[in-house]
Amino acid sequence: MEKIWIAILLLSPLLGAMINGFRFRSQNYRLAGSIATICVGISFFASVALFSKLLGMPVESRFFNVSFFDWIQVGSLSVPMAFLVDPISIVMMLIITGVGSLIHLFSIGYMSHDERPAKYFSYLNFFIFNMLLLVMGENLLIMFIGWEGVGLCSYLLIGFWFTDKEKAAAGMKAFITNRIGDAGLLLGIFLLFLMVGSLSFSDINSAGLSEDTGWGMLTLALLALFVGATGKSAQIPLYVWLPDAMAGPTPVSALIHAATMVTAGIYMIVRLNPIFILSPNAMFVIALVGALTAFFAASMGILQWDIKKILAYSTVSQLGYMFLALGVGAFTAGIFHVMTHAFFKALMFLGSGSVIHAMHEEQDIRKMGGLKKYMPITHWTFVMGWLAIIGTPFLSGFFSKDEILWMSVHSPRGSWLLWLIGFITAGMTAFYMTRLMTLTFWGKSRVPKDVHPHESPISMTLPLIVLAVLSVFGGWLGVPHGVSSLLPGHIPHLLEVWFGDLIAPIPGLGKANYALEYSLMAMSVLLAAGSAFAAYKLYTEKESLLAAWVQKAKGLHNLVANKYFVDEFYHARIIRPCVEMSKALWEFVDVGFIDKITYIVSNAFQDLAKAVRMTQNGNLQRYALYILAGLFVSLSFVVWG
Amino acid sequence: METIVGVKDLVLGAPLLVLFFISILPLTIKVLNNNKEQRPYAVLLQAWMGLIIAGSLYFLQSPDAVLGAFDTALIFDGVNRWMSVFLILISGFCLFMSADNIQTRGSQFSEHTFLVLSSLIGMLIMSASSDLIVTFIGLELMSISLYVLVALSKEQVIAKEAAFKYFILGSLASAIMLYGIALMYGSSGTTYLPDIGRIVSELLVEDVIYQIGSLLLLVGLLFKVSIFPFHAWTPDVYQGAPTPITAFMSTGVKVATFSFLIRLFSQGIYEGNDFIIQLLQVLIVLTILVGNIGAIIQSNLKRMLSYSSIAHSGYVLIGILVLAVNPRDGLAVAAVMFYLFAYAIVNIGSFGIVSLKEKDENKTVFVNDLNGMAKTKPITALIFTVFMLSLTGIPPLIGFFGKLYLFSSALQYEFYWVAMWGVIGSVISVYYYLRPVVNMYMREADKDIEFARQDLNTIGIGICFLLVLLFGILSSNVLNSIQVSL
Amino acid sequence: MISLVLFFPLAIALILAFLPKYWVRPVALFASILEFLFSLHFVYHFDKSTSALQFVEQVAWIPQFGISYFVGIDGISIWLVILSTFILPIIILASWTSIDDKIKTFHISLFVLLTAMLGSFVAMDAVLFYTFWELSLIPMYLIVGVWGGPRRIYASIKFFIYTMFGSVFMLLALISLMFMAEQQLGQMTSNLLSLYQLNIPYIEGAWGNPQALMFLAFALAFAIKVPMFPVHTWLPDAHTEAPTPGSVILAGVMLKMGTYGFLRFAIPLFPEAVNEFTWFFMFLGVVGIIYGALVAMVQPDIKKLVAYSSVSHMGYVVIGMFALNAYGVTGSIYQMLNHGISTGALFILVGMIYDRTHTRKIADYGGLAKAMPIFTIAFIIITMSSIAVPGTNGFIGEFLILMGTFLSDKAMGVAAVVGVVLGAAYMLWMVKKVFFGEAGKVVKETKLEDLNTRELGIVTILIIMVFWMGIYPKFFLDYTQVSVDHLVENISSYSLEVKVGE
Amino acid sequence: MLSSIGEIGLNHYLILSAALFCIGMFGVLMRKNALVILMSIELMLNAVNISFVAFSRYQNNLDGFVMVFFVMAVAAAEAAVGLALAVAIFKRFREINIRFFEHLKG
Structure with missing residues (x-):
């Protein structure tokens, strides 16, 4: 019975996204908006129904584990397309669908005079679908689908008004920074699979891993997962994309960059809290990063003049608090x-x-x-x-x-x-x-x-x-x-x-x-x-x-106002050298070195050919000389060899 | 022991005799109606009649018999039978080509046919003989008629020069060979190969004269197949000579000389002679490299094909090298003969197409004369591309299987370096073999190409094309029938 | 049945030669679709439970050397066969308007190329494989050379000589394998199943170590074809100069002959050499990934960028294979299919813009999304598949490869994961420059109309494949599962049998 | 005076024929005139005849002598063809020095 509920819960936002997607040219924002809001509403009611059903169930068996089909079946890795609805995920689902539907309602008005409302709502619905995938996934891999899916949606939504160059660049920056985080998450998943042999949360949590007080494999796995979390939940050092993400429409910032997506990192750590507890060092790092992020983000928030930037830094700071709590x-x-x-x-x-x-x-x-x-x-x-x-x-x-x-x-x-x-x-x-x-x-x-x-x-x-x-x-x-x-x-x-x-x-x-x-x-x-x-x-x-105060603390004020020059630092120290290196690589290794060798070889053969041509100068006696020279050399070998 | 020329010898020698009489037939007819040249097709008919009779006579001999004629001076065994049929086929095709080619069709066509047939007789003698002096005579008969053939061309300047060069260097080489024969005769007492073969083991140890003699003999023969130090004449002579004669020379001379080399090495004349094995390895590698590299920047099509023929004789020599190590290796002999067969077909086809392009006497065919041929003459372009690819050794064409068999026999006897360089040589050859293909398909024709109507020649090219495709796939049957007859 | 599928294209090529000009294209399209339906027969009748060879046909070809026409399909090669027959109709459709001169020769070389590729995937005899391997060079050479861009002659000859250089050493290694078979098995044979039985002497560290030399000869030929890092420079030239259909078939299927060669020949035949050289080839693979991604970032020309991206993708396939575990090898086979579809689609899309604007410089583009919205959506979906966003086919392949690599060698795993980030960087950077931002020179000057029905049809088929392979990969992976496990389990003494009752 | 020279053995003849052969060879290499080249080739062939006769004499079988006749016949044929060619070239080029016909090269 709850299998149908879960299916409806997941598929209705997807359906909404598809409908709006196909009619993306229509200007009728009311129709598009209402379709989207209804779909998310359906998911909300479904989650409320599941919540009430969960309430009725006894404490120890208070979860639904529903599998639809076998997704990947390779070697000893078997990943079913399965979903887990338990107290933690139902809370997240309620937040996502609840706040989500409110924001959809708000967007109808907000998007009234935009030229592509249907496209906006289809992206928003697709985001909700991916976020639900993330929180309801029964194993790390389904979570990872949702994880990158929301990254994709935030890329599309931030760069929604793509005609403006900065907004498109902000979208790309968000996706790539998330991708760096996802790379860390991938490594974490592999390490966990190496230790536990399965990716499903229940197996990992109940695998009875040993306490790891030092910097063992478990701590490294957890830190890798944390890198993923910093990417998605905008902690130091990967928080730079969130302030720029304000380029997107405001409801998007509200939904994605305040309520749901940025909390993905926290959800993951809470979902795997039994193994996080086993590694005090990992938790210390999380706590420290959380606290520092909170502090610095708050300091940066003080001197911003853009209303959404202030709220963005405040979000980063509050997220820092949450990671402090988890730490x-x-x-x-x-x-x-x-x-x-x-x-x-x-x-x-x-x-x-x-x-x-x-x-x-x-x-x-x-x-x-x-x-x-x-x-x-x-x-x-x-x-x-x-x-x-x-x-x-x-x-x-x-x-x-x-x-x-x-x-x-x-x-x-x-x-x-x-x-x-x-x-x-x-x-x-x-x-x-x-x-x-x-x-x-x-x-x-x-x-x-x-x-x-x-x-x-x-x-x-x-x-x-x-x-x-x-x-x-x-x-x-x-x-x-x-x-x-x-x-x-x-x-x-x-x-x-x-x-x-x-x-x-x-x-x-x-x-x-x-x-x-x-x-x-x-x-x-x-x-x-x-x-x-x-x-x-x-x-x-x-x-x-x-x-007067600003005048006195000139240097500090300038530093904080420019967001500690972190963006410039990244650009100067990481992105530009990377581009310079690839230009150099292309110039010197590809064109300069490997192709040069082919040129050298072909020129060598051309010169050899010219040399052979020189030996053929048409003189009869020159040819006779070759014959006799060849003869003489071999004779000398025979006689003295 | 007296040697009486019996009826048996005449029967076995019949193909040669038939060819001799047929060769003088057109001349006598010309003389009889006071030197008025018959129409070329009539002469061709007579020549072909002789060729067919000679060919069928060869087939009459039972496939696996080894028959000796003239007190076994000439041995007609499996190898010789195949080679002789090749030679007759080759001269047939070349006569087709010369009947249509501008330079050879003129007033002296019957003399031309006479010389071609006598050269053929020389080749047949050479490939059948197992006595050094008989080989020398066969070789000289072949060479002398070729010198005149090259000079006979209507084109004045370069043909005469080529003929003279060929003559001087050819006779120099045959003098060296003769000196070799004399020394071998001196040290072994006989010129009969099987006798020498039996006593060669103790001869090698102390007799320097024999070693020098055998080396000189080998040098004379290697000159004929244009191996490295002795190859210098080939590009000039092949470019100078009229195209049908170039085709005849580049295929017929090679087949005859290599069949004698097979006889020489399988009698064990050079068995266990480490110096010769080392020398051959070095010469093979150098020939392949010089042949291929020399051809890279050639702009004249005939000259490029002549350099490529140098390279190909380098490949064939690998088979002979294997024979030097193990004279009784049937597979190597079959590989050599198969490669020669493949090479002959493709070469005649390619020279046929070159002669198609020659409309007037002194028109030399350059590689970029073929520009845009794929648009104007799609079929000829396709055929020429297939010939070039077969020369490169691209499967499934016949050239690849020839190289495959040769390299397998080379690797069987651990000649790794020779196989390595051979393979690198064929990679180099890709560049110049594909240049005509590039011109034909990828470049636009500035002026339209029109061919002279040469239907006999086109028949010849068509047959070669079919053989190349057919025997690419069915190469095993050809190989099989060769092996069976060894 | 294989021989029918194999030689049907040749028959079609022959028929096309005699057809009048305006009949050539429809007949070619119909024949290629027919060919695809024939090849579906293998999928339908494939027995997933066994790793043995199926649909086997064997005829003695050159008995003296033990060479036979021996063809068969097993888990590893089935999907590559289907990929080849699947790509061809798409290519013919994609080149409906872009190729206009000498279309008869074009379609003939396409069909001959299909036979050559199919042949190399199904050939179970070493010499037969070599024949089809070399045969595939000629039509590709003609396609790049005749219908290509300005420097097409240089690019096509470079392509021909690079590949030929590698494959001639493979020929030598092949022949010495045949002689080794003669010593160890009694009679000379090039039949792959018996070659697997050979135990080729492996002398540790000795210069003339036969197994290592033979392995390197095979590996060189396949590395050039893949292409792997140091020998890859022919690919960008070939792609920028090749016409759209040429690039699609080159990237779509021909690169897979190299990786398939590794899986079928290099790895099973020389187990000890593989163990010793695994780290080296994985290192080259990883370098290929990162180098390809970095250089792709600075390419001014879209096609060159996509070419370097396929160098990077094929780097993944190589490290997946040399991980030598079930995940890596399955991932690499799956990535071969994905690369075929997503990079093929990328080239088709680039071809579509090129037909409209006749320029491939990224600098000329900008703001294309406003002018061609549907095209932009298709391009972004295919980009997502090529940077392996979950839900698309790329993710499955890359996830399995990265897991396999990580499990077999942690350092390589970490380095390869960096490639995931770089991949996203250069692709999205290109998408931003071409599609978003203000209208560039091209959008202002030429009147760009969106995709017409034909183009839309091609793009939808490819997108359906991308999502089908992304959402339900089990359908495809089940076919390869048993064969891959069989290969991975007994790497040291690999042997293959023919399915009984064939 | 004669007896003091001592017995004339096989080696003397071989040395003589080798010397003649080398002279012929140098003749071909050095001289510029076409006819002289022809003559030096004839000289080389005759040098071989000497060695044939010497070998046949000291192995007292008659094969050598027979070979000499063959060689002479072939030498004659060569000379005929060579001269014909020289005449044809002279008629065309009005020049007998072989330096002049180097059109075929490269």
Whole structure:
């Protein structure tokens, strides 16, 4: 029975993509949009149905493992086209299809005056299909299909307005950076296959691999997988493609680069958490990279002027948090932060989308300001998202982020340094988010004369409202133990209960010291409030003070504003030498060396031929001389030889 | 022991006698109606009648009998029978060609036929003889008639020069050979090959005279098949001579000389003579290289084909080299004969096409005269391409199987280096054999090519073309029938 | 049945010679489709459970040397036969308008080339294989030489001499194998099944080590044909100068004769030499991948870029084979098919633009997507297949090859994976330059109309194949499974039998 | 005076014929005049005749003498043809020095 549900769930977005694909020339955005939204809606209802069915099942057998046909059958590798729906994947599926359908609805309005709406919706549906493949795959290889499929879709969608050279280049950059990650993932898959002999998740997790405290084969495999994750979830060093990916339409950024695709890396690590636990070194690396990414991304976010770039760096920073959580072993907190982040980040992206739509494609916040009165709904929903992200108590951001901060200290794999980095980043997050709010919505209006911002239509504001509600109340799904003990009625940590034994416990986790937890929580709330207030003041009245600070820290300001020159570094140190080398290779090895040898050989034969021709000079006696010389030489051999 | 010329000898010698009388028939007819030249086809008819009779006489002999005539001076065994039939076929085709070619069709066609037939008789004697002096006489009869044949061409300048060069160098070489024969006679006491063969083992050890003699004899013969140091005359003479005669020389002389070389080596004259084996290896490699490399930049088609014929005699010599190691290797003899058969067909065909292109006397055919022939004369272009590819040794044509058999016998006796260079030589040959193909198919004709109507010649070319294709696939039957008759 | 499939094209070539000009093309197309249907007979009657030779036909050809006309099909060669017969109708369709002079000779050489290729895939006798191997040179030489671009003569003669140079050494090795058969098996034979029984002496490290020398002779001939790194320079020249159909058949099928040769001759005949030289050939393969990808990145000409990309792809096939495990070898056979289809399709598409714009310089292009949307979609799908995006055929092949290589030699595996990234880089870079961005010189000047029905038909067939082989590869892999396992398990003493009851 | 010279053996004749042969050879190589070349070839053939006779005398069988007649016959035929050719060339080229006909080369 659930086999049909899963088939419908997967195939309806594919079907939607096909329908829109074949009529890609049609201008009727409403028809195309509605087909796409309905298809994703069907998947959403199917996942809700599966979710309810899973709820009813007993804890230990709470999964569906459905195989359709044998995909690859070579040697001892047998890969069935099989799908696994269990607590982890159902959560991801709900996020993808839920947030996805909201974003599809939003896109109808957003894409109203685009010339190729059908093509856009077919790509979007194809993306959902690939993302579902990724999360529902029963083995690493099906996951890998979804993995590269979403990479392909992000390439197509980022480069959707391909007539513009930068946008096409951004698409290509995204695909190639993802590909570098995928190469790492491939190596990880091979190493795992070498150790376990099968690629299916259940076999790998239950293979009983030994603890690998050093840098053994297991740690290398896990690090290779992590390289794949950094490629897809935009961590250092492969995060450069995400800010440029903002070239795509805003709903795309909301869906792909906030809610779903970028979380693929986290899903994979959570899916394989039993073996990640076995290698403390790998987890330490993950945690460290996560923390550093969070810190640097946040710092870069502060000085950006493009509304979508700020949100992009904020996403990279939040992803850094999630990897920090995974690195210290708080897998549930990681997934919980994925969910809450999906809500408020999608909300903010869509909010920025409606702002850009209203401001006729204007994305620079220096030309905005005071939009509060023009766009009330967008403004208030944006405020909800803002409050959630900076971690105001009892909103979704607060629960998930503080859980991560607390675990980064409390977990044996964590350390005070990690907490400190997280703590400072939380402050910075509050600062840049408030800066964004003040410069776009509050403050005095810097809107140029000819632009008249107006509120977006209902089809765009409805998803905003729904997401705002989710951002506010989403937090209650995973109330941390420390907080729940304060509140009456002791609300359980629903997600923890829901995942049950799928998440391996962290070895050596001590008793929670609530006092320390509360003090840390209080400190982070105070820091957030303080930096938010500072940002508000700086960007409304104290412009001069801001300018003075910028003047004083000239070098640092320039460095951070130019994103630490990372792009230029990559270009200068990796891409250009690579192109130079290939030019040199082609010049000197192919044309210069190998072809030269063929020329040399053929010229040698030409000269030899000329020499032979010289010997034939037509003189009779010269020929007689050859004969007698030949004779004389052989005679001398006979007589003296 | 007295040697009486009995009836048996006459019967066996009948083909030669028939050919002799037929050769003087056209001359006598010409003299009888006071020197008025008959029409060329009449002369041709008479010549062909003689050839058919001689050919059928050969077939009358039972296939595996080894018959000796004139006190076994001439031995008619399997090898000789095949070679003689080849020679008769070759001279037949060449007469076809010369009947149509401008340079040879003129007023002296009956003299031309007489000389061709007497040269044929010389070849037959040479291929049948097993006595050094009889070979010398056969060789001289062949060569002298060829010297005159080359000079007989209507074209004034280069034919006379070629004839004179051929004459001087030819007689020099035969003088050397004769000196060799004298020394061998001196050291062994007889010129009868089987006798020499029996006493050669103890002769080799101490008798330097014999070694020098056998070397000189070999040099004389190698000159005839234009092996490396003695090849210099070939390009000039083949280019100078009229095309039918070039075809006749490049195939007939080679077949006759190689059949005598087979007789010589299989009697064990050079068995165990390490110096000769080393010398032959060096000469083979050098001949193949000089032949192939020399042909690369030739712009004159006939000159290119002459260089290629040098290279091909280098390949055939591999078979003789194998015979030097093991005189009784039937496979090597069969390989040599098969290669000669393949080479003869293709060469006559190619020279036939060259003579097709010669409309007036002093028109030399250049490689880029063939430009665009694929458009104007598609069939001739195809035939010429097939000939070139067979010379290169591309399967499934006959040339490839000839090379395959030769290289297998070479590798059987561990002549790795010889096989290596032979193979590299055929790769080099690809370049110049494909140049005409390039001109025909890939270049546009600046002026239209029109051929003289030469129907006899076209029949000859057509037959060669069919033989090349046919015996490419069925090469085993030819090889089989040769082997059976050894 | 094989002889029918093998010699039917020759008969057609003969018939075409006498047909009037305007009948040549339809008859050729119909005959090639017929030929494809005949070849499907093998797929239908193929017994997947055995690794033995099937549809065997044997006739003594040259008894003195033990050479026989001995043909058969097994798991390794079945799909290559089908690929050849599948590609031909597509080529004839693709060249419907682009070839206009001497079309009779063109189609005759196409059919002779098909016989030569089919022959080399089914020949189980060494000399017969060599005959078909060399025979394939002539028609290809004519196709490149007569209908090619400006430097066609240089390119065609270079192609001919390169391949011939390699194959003549193979001939010597072949003949010495026949003599070894005479010593060890009593009578000289070039029948492959008995040659497999030979144990060719392998003297460690000695200069004259027979097995190593023979292996290298065979390997040289096949390496030139594949083409592998140092001897590949003939391929870009041949491709840029060849007409579209020439490039398609050259890249589509002829390169596979080299890799097939490795699988059928070089690896099974000389097991010890293979073990010793595995790392060397894998190294060359990997160098080929990375070198091909890097040089492809800077090519100004689309066709040269695709040519270097096929050097890179064939590098994969080679390292897959020399991984000597089930994944690598199956992957390499599968990659041969994929390369045939995706690179063939690429050349057809490039040919289509070339027919419209008569320029192949990437710099002239730009913004093609706006002018020719359907063409762009087709090109992007084929590009995805050639850079091995999952869901397309390229991914299956490359995944299996990379897994096989990684399992047999980690360092090579890692280096090969780099190729995956470079592959994406140069292809997408080219797609960006040609299709996206502002309208380039070509789009502004010439009026480009999108694909017509004929072209659309060809492209759809190829795209269907790409997705079928990507989504349900089991159908294809089942055929090769047993033969590959048989080859991989007893590499050291490989032997093949004829299926009983044939 | 004669007896002091001692017995004239086979080697003397061989040396004589070898010397004559070499003289003939140098004649062919050095001289420019066509007729002189013809003559030197005749000289080489006669040198061979001497060695034939010498060998036949010292092996006292008659084969050598018979061969001499064959050689002489062949030499005569060659001379005839050679002279005919020389005359034909002289008529055409008005020049007997062989340096002049080097048209065929390369």
